Amino acid sequence: MMAVAAAALAAGAPAWAQSAPGQLPLVIGSTPGGTSYSVPVQTLLFFTALSFLPAILLMMTGFTRIVIVLSLLRQAMGTQSAPPNQVIVGLSLFLTLFVMGPTLDRVYQDAYLPYSNGSLSFEAAAQRAEAPMRDFMLKQTRQSDFALFARLAKLPAEATAETAPLRVLIPAFATSELKSAFQIGFMIFIPFLVIDIVVSSVLMSLGMMMLSPVLVALPFKLMLFVLADGWNLLLGSLAASFVT
Numbered sequence: 001m002m003a004v005a006a007a008a009l010a011a012g013a014p015a016w017a018q019s020a021p022g023q024l025p026l027v028i029g030s031t032p033g034g035t036s037y038s039v040p041v042q043t044l045l046f047f048t049a050l051s052f053l054p055a056i057l058l059m060m061t062g063f064t065r066i067v068i069v070l071s072l073l074r075q076a077m078g079t080q081s082a083p084p085n086q087v088i089v090g091l092s093l094f095l096t097l098f099v100m101g102p103t104l105d106r107v108y109q110d111a112y113l114p115y116s117n118g119s120l121s122f123e124a125a126a127q128r129a130e131a132p133m134r135d136f137m138l139k140q141t142r143q144s145d146f147a148l149f150a151r152l153a154k155l156p157a158e159a160t161a162e163t164a165p166l167r168v169l170i171p172a173f174a175t176s177e178l179k180s181a182f183q184i185g186f187m188i189f190i191p192f193l194v195i196d197i198v199v200s201s202v203l204m205s206l207g208m209m210m211l212s213p214v215l216v217a218l219p220f221k222l223m224l225f226v227l228a229d230g231w232n233l234l235l236g237s238l239a240a241s242f243v244t
Helices: 002-011 039-050 053-060 063-077 085-099 101-116 122-140 143-152 166-206 213-227 230-240
Strands: 027-031 034-037
Touching: 053 063, 053 166, 063 085, 063 166, 063 213, 063 230, 085 101, 085 230, 101 122, 122 166, 143 166, 166 213, 166 230, 213 230
Parallel strands: none
Antiparallel strands: 027 034
């Protein structure tokens, strides 16, 4: 059904440029770089693309690893809602932009600029934009995770991550990011867990059963994190974890 609709749209493409009087044109002309759509169609395509941005941000960048690690840090410290979700998401977003800076620069230079100048069609620009993103994901994807999804997708035995379709590479990359995030979270939990154990043991030995160990341990956790310059160490380690 979709193929028939696509064929009908392709066959009717020349007629779009000659819309009936009183109707908005869909196509305003063709260039060597591709078809030039009218402003209403460009607006529709733009807002349609916006619906895919959250999925692209979550599944094809380092946002997943960063936001999970920061959430686990808040849970390990036991500060409940400090920092709030808005701060965690905002910090994760801008740290993601920092980490993805070189990759996004390549996408802008290789794909967006030629497309905006009209020297490159949308399909060719999308292929050029895919290459830097694929390189980034390949550096962060474990071979075992790719092998799992390649087997589930029934790819040929000679298929590699460099030539695999994105429908296989993206879930493998997301799985690797989840593994990395929880490994970092485990290392974050250890010092705070030690403080909880020490505080609980001291309170138990003093017979203070009614006093919450979480409440007593919280200032010690905050003091440890501040004295160790925890934000500097954590954010620096997160950014460095994407460098290969």
